[in-house]
Amino acid sequence: MSDxxxxxxxxEEIAKERMEELPGExxxxxxxxxxxxxGEPEDFHGNSDVPLPE
Incomplete structure (x- = not known):
């Protein structure tokens, strides 16, 4: 359960960091x-480069 x-x-920590990085538009x-x-909104490619825990 603790896992x-x-x-x-x-x-949640990853999401908070990513939200701060998102370019406003x-x-x-x-x-x-x-x-x-x-950066620029059109250059944002989403979360493809963010490693997520397994």
């Missing part, structure tokens, strides 16, 4: 500097 709880906590899909994040 599930540890995995949940790990996934306007309704038209353009970069919104006030929203924070890194």
């Amino acid at each position: 599930v709880n540890e995995n949940d906590q790990t996934l 306007t309704a038209l899909g353009h970069r919104d500097p006030a929203a924070g994040g890194e």
Whole structure:
């Protein structure tokens, strides 16, 4: 049971870090500097490079 709880906590930490990195965008899909994040919205490729716990 503790493994599930540890995995949940790990996934939650990864999600928080990823949310901070997400590039903010306007309704038209353009970069919104006030929203924070890194890079341009059209360059964001999702979570393919994020290792997840097994």
